[in-house]
Amino acid sequence: MSFLTLDHLQKSFGTTRVVHGFDLSVEKGEFVSFLGPSGCGKTTVLRMVAGFETPSAGRVVIDGQDVTRARPNQRRIGMVFQSYALFPNLTVAENVGFGLKVGGVPRAERAGRVTEMLELIGLPDLGGRYPWQLSGGQQQRVALARALAPRPRVLLLDEPLSALDAKIRVSLRNQIREIQQQLGITTIFVTHDQEEALSISDRIVVMHKGVADQIGTPAQIYNQPATDFVAGFVGTLNRFAAEVLDPARGIVRVEGAEIALDRPLSLGGVTLAARPESLRIAEHGIPAEITGVEFLGSVQRLRARVGGQEVVLDRFNEPGAALPQPGVRVHLTAPPSGWLVLGE
């Protein structure tokens, strides 16, 4: 029995349908990310869980209780916003204690919980400050503490890191994940940043045009994308038009080179795809011409032209080996497991 169930949720604004039959079961303590481009409906689904939007159809069930029609203040959920949304007239401690005060928690108990929360987010001495006296990262940590203080059943994070600069974004996302695991709280995290989603989630829901294209672990999403969209949205992907020569043995031809996929295919044309780290330079394979070399430290990023298009290939830095020069003609290949077959 899952802890949070979204049962065929739909939402239309006027005649525009932004979420089509969305199903999801989240286990207790699980960290699930909604990943997708802007306008894909991820925030709308989150807001339906929070109660800020009413679904046009479908149900939201938290811990066995149908809350589809419950008002936001009766759902016992914690929410963190992109804009922090701290109350500017209250101190940090008052902000964190707000939900407890609303819930009628006695003063002494409240103070204890606020201290505990401020220690959890690593800002034990800032209780007396006002939000405007804090940096963006600190404000968002306070917002997290405020959301967690009343012990919500579900924690909802709506692009909480988007307003922060890159370095803080990484450290704060790790902190969010640590706190989430420490408290074992069921969490939904909305983001458009694939790296963020891949790095901290138990499972990712890739959303596209109001539907969940794929639900899976970060590794599944990256290595076995279920749809063309997922393959293209998560990570970089090189695509090659291929002609199927032997469907039973999975032999295809790309730019005159034969490639064995060791899995059966249907006859006709397909699109082959490979991640930059799967491609490598070999004796035989797809003919290509190196057009650019970027040295990124631990990784070398090579750009090459295949037919009329550019592909990217990444390889680890080897201190002894020389970098290929632009203009050099090479052959590209990938191991059979490195090839994704799209549009089959």
Add this chain to the structure above:
Amino acid sequence: MKRVWSWAALILGGLYFLLPLIGTIEFSLRMRRGEYSLDAYRSVLSDANFRATFSYSVVMALLTIVLGVLIVVPTAYWVRLRLPRLRPVIEFITLLPLVIPAIVVVFGYIRLYNTSSVLPLTGTASGTNLLLLCGYATLALPYMYRAVDTGLSTLDVRSLTEAAQSLGAGWTRIIGRLILPNVLGAVMSGAFLSFAIVIGEFTMAALLNRPAFGPYMQLLGANRAYEPAALAVIAFAVTWGCMGVMQLISRLFGTRIPAK
């Protein structure tokens, strides 16, 4: 050259505003023949009617502010939160009191609420006071609404509301504990203007026959020579004094909220 002109404008403006005030003050001191004295002030301040009408108007002004805040803050908040498309309409409605003369409003009141109507508010003093209060709140509406709406524009009203809701707060707490304190500065500036309008208001008070300060000033002005000048100076000073106090109060609260 530019500087010369700006100084000239400043001096001209200063003369325009200060000369009548200085003239009035000077005149108010000349009650005793041949020498300056405070006789006119003594006369005004010892008049029981002055004290009665002035305190009546002060109380009415404060009630107007309270009523204005109660009407305007939730309305402006709700419009921003849920009916943003109605904002131009609401703004137009709040501007109507500037276009419709007070005399039209008060005659409307008298026709609607006279002693032979369904709701005979003008039949009793307290009923008429209530009517006058509503009239004052209407007059103050444009200033109050603009001030509060501007104050709200500096807040992310929607996120704050949703954050509070997700923490379990209901509407009363959201408006009373979160929205109002954050627009207090704006409310105060609306309150100054409401106060100034109500203290000197004549038409409504006179036609509803309430013992307010405006009609008293008019009465005194029609019958005496030096006292009206003294009264004008006193009223001027007290009004500015009240505004100063309100400013001080909002500063004291304001230390908790930084200027943007």
